[in-house]
Amino acid sequence: MAYMTNPLATPDQIFHKNSLDSLPTELRDAVFFSTQCLTQAAGILLQLPQSVTAQANVLVARFWLIEPMMSHEFSDVSAAALYLTAKIGPCPCTPRDLSNVYAYLLSKSSTFLPSPNSSLPKNIPDDYYQSETSYQAFHSRVLSLEHLILCSLSFDTTVTLPHPLAITYLQSMDFLNFPKEKITRRVVEYLNTALLSPQMLYLTTQPNGLAVAAIYNAAKDLGAKMPECEWWEVFDVDREDLGFLVVGMRSLEGWAEDMKGDGVLGKRKLGGMITRKDVKEILGSNESQQEEEDPELAMARRMDEKMREIEGGTA
Amino acid sequence: MSSKGKSRWADDEEDAAREAQLKKEKEEKKRLKAEKARKLEAERKAREAAAREQQPPPEESPNGPPSKRRRVSHEPESSTPQNGAPPETTNPSNLLRFNGGTFSRARSVENYDKLNDIEEGAYGWVSRARCLSTSKIVALKRLKTDPKDRSGLPVTGLREIQILRNSSHRNIVPLLEVVVSDSTTPLDPSIFLVLEFLEHDLKSILEDMPEPFLASEVKTLLLQLCSGVAYLHDNWILHRDLKTSNLLLNNRGQLKIADFGMSRYVGDPPPKLTQLVVTLWYRAPELLLGATTYDSAIDIWSIGCIFGELLTREPLLQGRNEVDELTQIFELCGLPSEETWPTFRRLPNARGLRLPSNPTPGSTTSRIRAKFPLLTSAGVQLFNSLLALDPGRRPTAKEVLEHEYFKQDPKPKQEAMFPTFPSKAGQERRRKRETPNAPARGQKAADLGAVDFSGIFAGREREERGGGFALRMV
Numbered sequence: 001m002a003y004m005t006n007p008l009a010t011p012d013q014i015f016h017k018n019s020l021d022s023l024p025t026e027l028r029d030a031v032f033f034s035t036q037c038l039t040q041a042a043g044i045l046l047q048l049p050q051s052v053t054a055q056a057n058v059l060v061a062r063f064w065l066i067e068p069m070m071s072h073e074f075s076d077v078s079a080a081a082l083y084l085t086a087k088i089g090p091c092p093c094t095p096r097d098l099s100n101v102y103a104y105l106l107s108k109s110s111t112f113l114p115s116p117n118s119s120l121p122k123n124i125p126d127d128y129y130q131s132e133t134s135y136q137a138f139h140s141r142v143l144s145l146e147h148l149i150l151c152s153l154s155f156d157t158t159v160t161l162p163h164p165l166a167i168t169y170l171q172s173m174d175f176l177n178f179p180k181e182k183i184t185r186r187v188v189e190y191l192n193t194a195l196l197s198p199q200m201l202y203l204t205t206q207p208n209g210l211a212v213a214a215i216y217n218a219a220k221d222l223g224a225k226m227p228e229c230e231w232w233e234v235f236d237v238d239r240e241d242l243g244f245l246v247v248g249m250r251s252l253e254g255w256a257e258d259m260k261g262d263g264v265l266g267k268r269k270l271g272g273m274i275t276r277k278d279v280k281e282i283l284g285s286n287e288s289q290q291e292e293e294d295p296e297l298a299m300a301r302r303m304d305e306k307m308r309e310i311e312g313g314t315a
Numbered sequence: 316m317s318s319k320g321k322s323r324w325a326d327d328e329e330d331a332a333r334e335a336q337l338k339k340e341k342e343e344k345k346r347l348k349a350e351k352a353r354k355l356e357a358e359r360k361a362r363e364a365a366a367r368e369q370q371p372p373p374e375e376s377p378n379g380p381p382s383k384r385r386r387v388s389h390e391p392e393s394s395t396p397q398n399g400a401p402p403e404t405t406n407p408s409n410l411l412r413f414n415g416g417t418f419s420r421a422r423s424v425e426n427y428d429k430l431n432d433i434e435e436g437a438y439g440w441v442s443r444a445r446c447l448s449t450s451k452i453v454a455l456k457r458l459k460t461d462p463k464d465r466s467g468l469p470v471t472g473l474r475e476i477q478i479l480r481n482s483s484h485r486n487i488v489p490l491l492e493v494v495v496s497d498s499t500t501p502l503d504p505s506i507f508l509v510l511e512f513l514e515h516d517l518k519s520i521l522e523d524m525p526e527p528f529l530a531s532e533v534k535t536l537l538l539q540l541c542s543g544v545a546y547l548h549d550n551w552i553l554h555r556d557l558k559t560s561n562l563l564l565n566n567r568g569q570l571k572i573a574d575f576g577m578s579r580y581v582g583d584p585p586p587k588l589t590q591l592v593v594t595l596w597y598r599a600p601e602l603l604l605g606a607t608t609y610d611s612a613i614d615i616w617s618i619g620c621i622f623g624e625l626l627t628r629e630p631l632l633q634g635r636n637e638v639d640e641l642t643q644i645f646e647l648c649g650l651p652s653e654e655t656w657p658t659f660r661r662l663p664n665a666r667g668l669r670l671p672s673n674p675t676p677g678s679t680t681s682r683i684r685a686k687f688p689l690l691t692s693a694g695v696q697l698f699n700s701l702l703a704l705d706p707g708r709r710p711t712a713k714e715v716l717e718h719e720y721f722k723q724d725p726k727p728k729q730e731a732m733f734p735t736f737p738s739k740a741g742q743e744r745r746r747k748r749e750t751p752n753a754p755a756r757g758q759k760a761a762d763l764g765a766v767d768f769s770g771i772f773a774g775r776e777r778e779e780r781g782g783g784f785a786l787r788m789v
Contacts, residue, residue, distance in 0.1 A: 005415030013417075062418050087466075088473050090586065095465065143467045150468065154421040155476050155493040155506070206413040236411040310463070 006058075006160050009203040013065045021068035027279060029198035030264035031074055033256060034113060034274045035060060036196040038105060039078040041112055045101045048082070050192065052089045055159040056081040057195040058202050059149060065203070066152040072145060072299075073276055075106055079138075080145035088157060095139045102138070104128040106273050115271030116260060136310075140303050162207035162214070163191055169211055169235055176215075178224040186218035187211075190249050197252045205245060212237040213245035424494045424507050427455060433740045443512060443740060453491060454740075456508040468506075475575040476508065478552055486543030488513065488563060488573040513571055514738035517621075518560035521628045523736070532734075533625045534727035538716065539570040540618060545712035547578075548611040554578045555592040556753045557617035559624055568733025577753050585610050591754040593617060595640055596630050600651075601706050603641050605663035612706035618715070619701030626687060647686070648702050652679040656705040693720040 018025060036057050043053025059081045079102050086093045105112050107128035109121050130138075150157070166187050170176070175183055191214045194201045201210060212232045219226050232242050259265050268278060427444040433454065434441050444455045458472040479490035489511045496505035517536070528536070540562065547554055556577035563571045577592050585608050592613070593602060599616035601609055623631030632647065634640025645651070650670055651659045659665055671678065683690075683698050690698065697720045703709045710718075721727055 005413045007416045007418040010417050066418070066420055083467070087470055088477060092470070139465065143465070146467050150473075151421045151495050153418050155473075156418055156480060157473070157477060158480065160415075206415065208413065233410060236413070238410055 003160060004165075004208070005206055006202070007062075007156060007158070008206070009062070009065050009200065014200070014204070017065055020065075021070045023069060023279070023283075027264055027282060028069065030259055031069060031274055031279065032061070032064070032198040032200075033196055033259065034265065035074045035078050037113065038075060038273050039082055040192075040195075041105055042078065042082055042098075042101050045104070046082070046086070046093050046097055048086055048091060048093065049089075051161060051163070052085050052091065053082065054161055054163075054192070054195055055085040055089070055157075058159045059085060059153065059157065061200050061203055063149050063152055065200075067148070070276060070279065072148075073141075075102060075273055075275070076138075076141045076145055077149075078102075080142045080149055083142055084146050084149060084157065085159075095142065096135070098142065099130055099135045099138045100128075103130045103134075108270075108272070110272065112273060113260070113265065113271055115268065116266055121271075136307060137303060140306055141299075144299075144302075160207050161191075162210035163188060165207050166191060166211035166214055169215060173215075173227065173231070176219055176224040176226060178219075178222060183218055183222060183224055186221055187214045190214035190217050193252055194249050196256070197248060199248050201245065201248055205241065208235050209237045209241050209245055211235070213242055213249055216242065216246055217249055422492065422494050423497045424455070424505070425497055426494065427453065427507075427509070429455065452512045454510045454512045455494075456510055458506040458508065460506065471576050472506070474579050478575050478578055478580070479508070479510075482547070482550065482552070484543055484546040485569070486539045486571055487546065488571040510573070511571070512740075513563035513565040513569075513573075514740055515564045515566075515736055516560050516573075516740070517562040517564055517570070517625075518558075519739050520564065520736050521559060521624065524628055527628050528625055529725070529728070531725040531728035533622075534721055534725070535568065535730060535733070536564075536570055536625055537618075537622055538721060538727055539730075540572070540621065541712045541715045543570075543572045544614055544618065545716060547572075548614070548712055551580050551582065552578055553581055553611060554614050554617075556594060556597075557614055557621065558594050558597045559621055559630075562621070566735045566738075568728075568730035581610070584608075594753045595637070595751050596620065596633055598640065599706065600641065600644050600704055601659075601662060603637055603644075604659065604665050607663075609706065611711065612709045615701055615709040615712065615715075616706075618712070619698065619709075622698055622701060623687075626690070644704075647683065648681050648699075648704055649679040651704050655679060655703075658707075659704070691720070691723060693718070693723055696720070 018028065023031075039056050039060065040053055043050070043056070056078070060077055063077065063081070079098055083093065083095070083098055104110055109123045109125075109127040111120055114120055167184065170180075170184060170187065191210060194210060194214070205213075212235050216226070216232070218224070230239065232239070264282070265274065268274070426447055428447055430443045430445060430452075432440060432442045441454055441456045443452065445452055458469070458475075460468060460472070476490070476493060479488075483489070491509040491511065494507050494509060496507075540557075544554065544557070554572065554575065554577070556574060557572070561572065561574040563573050565571075579588075581588070587607055588609065590602055590605055590607050590609075593599070597617040597620045599609070599613040602613060620631045632640060632643045634643050649655065681699050681702070683702070684695050687695065687698065697715065697718050700708065700710050701715070
């Protein structure tokens with residue numbers, strides 16, 4: 001059954017996610033969405049298969065139900081998850097490539113999540129030049145986060161993606177008598193979009209549910225004719241779950257537009273990846289800032305110690 | 316004992332009455348159950364009919380998502396799980412519920428009380444420990460990590476965890492959980508695999524046995540090994556380090572495959588794989604000759620080596636290095652020829668091999684028959700096929716399970732009837748390891764260079780010997 005199922009979040013974990021770190025839901029969702037988008041962008045630039053990047057997305061989502069979001073820089077969590085899934089998958093990526101890609105995506109020159117008010121940034125290579133020190137620091141952060149992610153998830157890195165199941169289901173329904181490529185593309189688009197949803201659909205539903213909901217949505221969009229019986233029951237999905245998933249998948253696009261327009265992301269002065277600093281500014285409270293500072297400083301100190309150790313070792 | 320001489324177990328009227336009573340109760344229950352089922356069925360049908368009239372088909376709802384739950388589907392289901400019975404598959408509205416478990420933070424190793432060390436291998440050390448909450452005895456295997464390694468946690472360790480987590484078979488050692496040390500500074504991680512504890516490994520049993528395993532016992536062990544390997548291969552896993560010290564045995568005669576530090580998932584067509592796998596003495600000839608695409612047949616070769624070791628208590632092919640190993644293989648199995656292994660000339664390291672130009676008759680045939688005179692001909696046939704030089708001619712693990720050898724007398728011994736052995740792992744004694752270790756990741760594979768095998772069969776006719784006597788056959 002390992003190839004059909006995923007470990008799911010318990011109701012308790014979902015219920016307590018906001019008490020992990022007292023972020024307002026809106027802000028939390030914005031960070032979640034931006035980080036998932038960042039992972040996808042990095043996956044594309046690193047030429048990783050979507051199966052690897054999607055697994056990283058799911059691991060990040062699981063990780064943030066165990067660890068407070070604010071205890072590590074969001075982009076580092078994304079990088080560490082991607083590094084980990086690439087490593088255990090068929091096409092590992094080198095820390096150097098990873099570092100370069102993230103440096104670019106986080107720089108002012110990148111076109112990642114541009115601000116709606118200003119024009120697209122100019123490409124200035126100096127913006128994303130990585131010095132040896134910053135590379136080493138990034139690398140150390142990724143390694144320690146890799147370990148933390150694994151510990152937080154009990155070393156269970158299994159992520160079963162619904163994509164292959166969806167294809168199988170489509171085949172069994174003869175692609176709903178629709179051009180194969182078109183409908184499959186739409187289904188895969190829905191499945192990939194669902195990865196970004198702060199509703200964490202991949203942590204609350206088994207892959208068969210996601211596959212069926214994506215097929216349902218794609219068929220609706222394209223006007224393909226679905227069987228007239230309750231075909232989803234053949235794939236062990238009940239009507240209520242299907243309804244919830246269908247709405248969840250469809251609502252994401254509008255929600256993301258709103259957020260980039262008047263929402264959390266749109267209100268910022270500059271575009272690009274949201275950082276912990278941004279979040280703290282938005283929260284605007286000095287007290288919480290002081291509290292958050294401590295673990296970060298401790299981490300930075302440990303990194304420095306490690307750096308010295310390494311340099312001492314090689315010298 | 317009563318003086319009447321009547322046994323206390325004899326039937327009397329009382330027993331008969333009780334039996335009748337029980338029978339009656341049973342029938343009553345049966346009747347009620349049937350009635351209930353009938354009622355439920357009728358109810359369900361009525362509801363379905365009603366619903367069909369009330370509810371429009373979902374395709375007609377305008378905005379795509381079906382807005383309301385249909386009441387048709389789930390009433391019968393909610394009444395069944397009371398007694399914990401799985402939903403019947405015949406009922407179309409009973410859906411299969413997938414359960415993938417949950418995820419949570421790894422527990423601390425402090426939940427276990429370390430008892431004694433068992434062994435230290437190439438991939439970490441293993442110790443015996445007791446779980447504090449359940450008092451269960453487990454084996455703790457520490458993953459070797461190198462804080463100086465800038466690629467992070469070793470991918471072999473992560474693969475081992477991944478594969479063990481996904482595997483569940485009675486002949487594969489179960490992974491209970493993964494725990495970490497409490498004092499985890501993020502830069503010096505200690506990771507422990509909590510595995511089921513088994514009292515022995517086959518290697519140390521074989522070393523200490525005064526007499527070899529009986530034929531019936533060898534069959535049972537081999538069957539268990541092959542059924543575990545068949546499961547792995549069915550799931551696209553290559554073990555890549557099968558050897559007797561990685562096979563564990565408990566006191567109930569159950570064999571389990573352990574140490575997945577070299578194993579990995581493969582696909583079809585096979586990906587490019589590292590050729591430096593499997594401990595030298597169990598390494599297949601195609602690996603020694605530098606093949607980079609190989610398949611499950613390398614595990615089958617190792618099974619063949621283990622078969623020989625079970626029969627004699629001695630590792631079958633104890634080469635001192637790659638060339639010597641290959642020499643020993645050719646001495647046992649015969650030199651490769653166009654008939655026995657048509658493709659071997661194409662392997663990278665085969666270029667430098669110099670084989671006798673006109674081989675003496677018999678130098679290309681296997682000597683297994685002569686070396687194992689006590690084995691039945693079915694046994695020899697199986698042995699020969701496991702150690703076929705051409706990987707394409709080795710049987711699959713599944714085919715081995717069906718082999719004639721296991722159907723012949725003596726029949727495989729029942730596991731429960733297995734002898735027990737004093738456990739080294741359970742006592743406070745460290746094992747010494749004499750087998751060479753599995754090759755380390757990233758090492759360079761040996762290039763055999765030019766090797767001359769032309770002389771290895773020079774004096775072969777002289778050493779042909781008979782089987783001698785043996786009284787213990789069963």
